[in-house]
Amino acid sequence: MDDWSLNPNVRKLLQRVPLPISLPTPLRRGTGRSTAGELTGTRAVVTHLRDALDLAMAQAVQQAGAAVTVVDPAGDATLTGRIVDGGGQFVAGTADLPGGVLHAIAQGGATGDRRPVTLIHRVIRPHGVDLAVNEATDALLSVGHAAASLPPNSRLLLVLGPDLRGDSLGGLMTAATQGFMRSAFKELGKSGTTCHVIRAEDAQSAAALAAFLASPRAAFLTGLDLLARKSVAGDAADGPELDGKVVLVTGAARGIGASIAERLALEGSHVWINDIAQSQAAAADTVAQIRARGGHAEFVAADVGTLSGAQAIADAIGKSAGRLDGVIHNAGITRDRTLKKMSVAQWRQVLQVNFGAMHLVQTAVAPLLQPGSAMVLMSSVMGISGNFGQTNYSTSKSAVIELAKQWAVDGQARGLRANAIAPGFILTDMTAQMPVINREMAKQLTAMLQPGLPLDVAELACFLVGGQSRGVTGQVLRCDGGMAFGA
Ligand code: NAD
Numbered sequence: 050m051d052d053w054s055l056n057p058n059v060r061k062l063l064q065r066v067p068l069p070i071s072l073p074t075p076l077r078r079g080t081g082r083s084t085a086g087e088l089t090g091t092r093a094v095v096t097h098l099r100d101a102l103d104l105a106m107a108q109a110v111q112q113a114g115a116a117v118t119v120v121d122p123a124g125d126a127t128l129t130g131r132i133v134d135g136g137g138q139f140v141a142g143t144a145d146l147p148g149g150v151l152h153a154i155a156q157g158g159a160t161g162d163r164r165p166v167t168l169i170h171r172v173i174r175p176h177g178v179d180l181a182v183n184e185a186t187d188a189l190l191s192v193g194h195a196a197a198s199l200p201p202n203s204r205l206l207l208v209l210g211p212d213l214r215g216d217s218l219g220g221l222m223t224a225a226t227q228g229f230m231r232s233a234f235k236e237l238g239k240s241g242t243t244c245h246v247i248r249a250e251d252a253q254s255a256a257a258l259a260a261f262l263a264s265p266r267a268a269f270l271t272g273l274d275l276l277a278r279k280s281v282a283g284d285a286a287d288g289p290e291l292d293g294k295v296v297l298v299t300g301a302a303r304g305i306g307a308s309i310a311e312r313l314a315l316e317g318s319h320v321w322i323n324d325i326a327q328s329q330a331a332a333a334d335t336v337a338q339i340r341a342r343g344g345h346a347e348f349v350a351a352d353v354g355t356l357s358g359a360q361a362i363a364d365a366i367g368k369s370a371g372r373l374d375g376v377i378h379n380a381g382i383t384r385d386r387t388l389k390k391m392s393v394a395q396w397r398q399v400l401q402v403n404f405g406a407m408h409l410v411q412t413a414v415a416p417l418l419q420p421g422s423a424m425v426l427m428s429s430v431m432g433i434s435g436n437f438g439q440t441n442y443s444t445s446k447s448a449v450i451e452l453a454k455q456w457a458v459d460g461q462a463r464g465l466r467a468n469a470i471a472p473g474f475i476l477t478d479m480t481a482q483m484p485v486i487n488r489e490m491a492k493q494l495t496a497m498l499q500p501g502l503p504l505d506v507a508e509l510a511c512f513l514v515g516g517q518s519r520g521v522t523g524q525v526l527r528c529d530g531g532m533a534f535g536a
Pocket of ligand 1: 301303305306328352354380381471475
């Protein structure tokens with residue numbers, strides 16, 4: 050399933066005919082298992098190198114294969130030396146106003162290097178409340194100006210360190226940066242460039258998050274504002290990422306769930322695929338595809354909206370695997386009606402499958418969960434913004450976001466994490482039912498001018514259930530290509 054605007058033949062034709070149609074940039078996505086060198090062939094520019102947080106960020110992208118340039122007027126000699134030893138280079142410049150050294154480097158300097166760039170800017174502390182004339186806000190314009198000239202599929206990561214927490218000046222700069230990012234990603238999206246804010250409480254967690262956001266796995270994510278905390282699971286989150294982990298995916302016979310299951314299996318996880326009995330044939334196909342590639346998958350037929358269904362899932366996994374390291378609560382349905390026409394059955398059915406089922410399944414499998422386990426709850430951007438004719442759906446998906454936050458708090462003592470994903474417009478059988486005009490409008494409402502693929506949500510789910518996201522919990526992550534809804 051692909052969108053017509055990304056079809057190479059259609060694009061060739063449209064480029065010859067002068068129609069006022071904006072064509073989206075094809076996104077540079079991951080092609081398989083996440084690998085250690087996934088940033089090979091890209092560049093990274095880091096605007097500061099003065100403390101452990103800066104170093105962790107620079108090393109994370111360098112270890113992933115990016116050619117790193119540090120741009121700093123002074124730069125700590127020891128820290129800079131470590132990046133240079135790793136093959137990086139140092140330029141004694143500042144994140145100065147447009148036209149400066151940063152801009153030249155972002156553009157590829159004299160050689161016009163067009164490799165994608167991850168531009169990591171550590172937001173600096175303002176020298177006073179006058180943000181209009183301030184080194185800290187000038188630097189935002191400077192990195193923004195540079196980012197606007199980056200090659201397609203680049204990244205702008207704005208990092209807020211601990212020095213900006215705990216006082217009013219830090220609070221002002223944090224809010225200013227968040228506001229900057231919320232507009233910047235809308236401008237950058239057309240070229241497939243993404244922009245995020247990372248609020249770093251812990252250097253290692255922030256670096257792991259940056260490495261993910263910089264990677265092709267995060268191609269369709271933009272406009273995220275995430276807190277990188279210290280791991281709630283301690284050492285339990287270390288060790289092999291997803292290899293050998295036992296993970297349950299509900300509603301996984303087709304669509305996003307099937308893609309998540311396939312992606313997890315590719316990483317070496319033992320996947321339990323759940324769906325209703327009527328989806329047996331589709332589920333068998335998904336299981337067969339995974340096994341054909343040497344992966345491990347089992348199907349458990351059950352209606353997650355019932356107590357007996359939830360218990361059947363827990364019994365099957367308990368008997369066979371005896372443990373569970375992750376749950377992707379993905380099963381979901383729509384029964385769209387305006388309020389006037391909404392029946393009690395349509396209202397209750399959607400709330401039961403999209404929300405109630407998560408509680409039932411989670412309660413049933415709780416004894417199997419290991420420290421370090423993570424839950425991913427599938428919400429929707431409609432749970433944030435609402436939508437005409439979808440009161441039942443947005444009620445359920447909004448409650449899911451709060452559920453993820455509550456589970457994150459409740460699970461902390463057991464070393465468990467929980468996060469919600471809010472997909473935007475993703476090409477699946479569910480959205481294939483939308484009228485053509487609504488589909489086209491949905492695309493135009495994204496910064497990237499295109500729909501997402503099930504793989505985009507799958508990459509995010511894999512990240513959130515794996516150890517690389519050890520500092521991310523209780524958060525909602527939109528996977529929407531920068532949708533204008535609900536900002
Ligand atoms: P889909 O309809 O293609 O797949 C959903 C799967 O869930 C189906 O296989 C279905 O049989 C299964 N399911 C339904 N009720 C079930 C039940 N009671 N027990 C077990 N399985 C059940 O949908 P999708 O597009 O892949 O969506 C997956 C999730 O993502 C849903 O929660 C959906 O609300 C959410 N989402 C999707 C989009 C999108 O654009 N596709 C956008 C936002 C959110």
